Amino acid sequence: DTGVSQDPRHKITKRGQNVTFRCDPISEHNRLYWYRQTLGQGPEFLTYFQNEAQLEKSRLLSDRFSAERPKGSFSTLEIQRTEQGDSAMYLCASSLGSTGELFFGEGSRLTVL
Amino acid sequence: AQSVSQHNHHVILSEAASLELGCNYSYGGTVNLFWYVQYPGQHLQLLLKYFSGDPLVKGIKGFEAEFIKSKFSFNLRKPSVQWSDTAEYFCAVKSYNNNDMRFGAGTRLTVKP
Numbered sequence: 001d002t003g004v005s006q007d008p009r010h011k012i013t014k015r016g017q018n019v020t021f022r023c024d025p026i027s028e029h030n031r032l033y034w035y036r037q038t039l040g041q042g043p044e045f046l047t048y049f050q051n052e053a054q055l056e057k058s059r060l061l062s063d064r065f066s067a068e069r070p071k072g073s074f075s076t077l078e079i080q081r082t083e084q085g086d087s088a089m090y091l092c093a094s095s096l097g098s099t100g101e102l103f104f105g106e107g108s109r110l111t112v113l
Numbered sequence: 114a115q116s117v118s119q120h121n122h123h124v125i126l127s128e129a130a131s132l133e134l135g136c137n138y139s140y141g142g143t144v145n146l147f148w149y150v151q152y153p154g155q156h157l158q159l160l161l162k163y164f165s166g167d168p169l170v171k172g173i174k175g176f177e178a179e180f181i182k183s184k185f186s187f188n189l190r191k192p193s194v195q196w197s198d199t200a201e202y203f204c205a206v207k208s209y210n211n212n213d214m215r216f217g218a219g220t221r222l223t224v225k226p
Binding site for chain 2: 003004031033035040041042043044045048050055056058091093098101102103104105106107
């Protein structure tokens with residue numbers, strides 16, 4: 001499968017712990033996006049990379065959240081000191097250029113107890 | 114700020130019925146418009162997109178959407194739904210000048226056999 005892959009698919013953690021999600025985009029895609037989706041809502045934009053540069057961050061992305069894409073390939077999203085409100089599905093998507101057509105992974109579901 | 118409104122949260126139809134899902138957006142500039150679909154247990158995937166030209170666009174599986182600029186709308190239609198169309202449908206808007214794609218809250222479609 002050469003689509004977008006995310007790991008882990010499901011993470012259960014206790015409040016206050018740190019978690020990290022990984023996303024491997026489609027190999028030739030230079031743009032990578034992180035979204036968050038909660039029940040009954042559409043995906044909410046968190047941040048976007050073009051190659052290794054993080055070009056935009058949503059105001060939703062508090063300072064407990066950090067994302068990296070060190071070599072312009074895979075990306076990580078880390079949440080420090082998790083809170084129950086962080087429970088959501090974290091979606092990664094990639095695209096080639098600025099066409100806007102995003103290819104999504106299956107998501108990483110975070111449950112904070 | 115951009116926003117996307119999907120008027121119906123849950124639509125229930127019988128097979129062969131016609132479908133129209135509403136989508137309105139608020140943004141005054143040039144936009145690219147999308148419908149994404151999420152089948153049960155699967156990731157989001159593109160159904161159709163509008164960038165420019167003919168405002169009536171056709172997508173996969175017999176879906177089409179019409180961009181009406183004066184109404185800021187991009188409604189999704191299908192003349193005759195099938196049981197396999199049961200899924201969640203998301204309208205999305207990307208402004209020409211920035212990189213974040215905004216999604217509506219989604220409409221869950223249930224097609225009864």
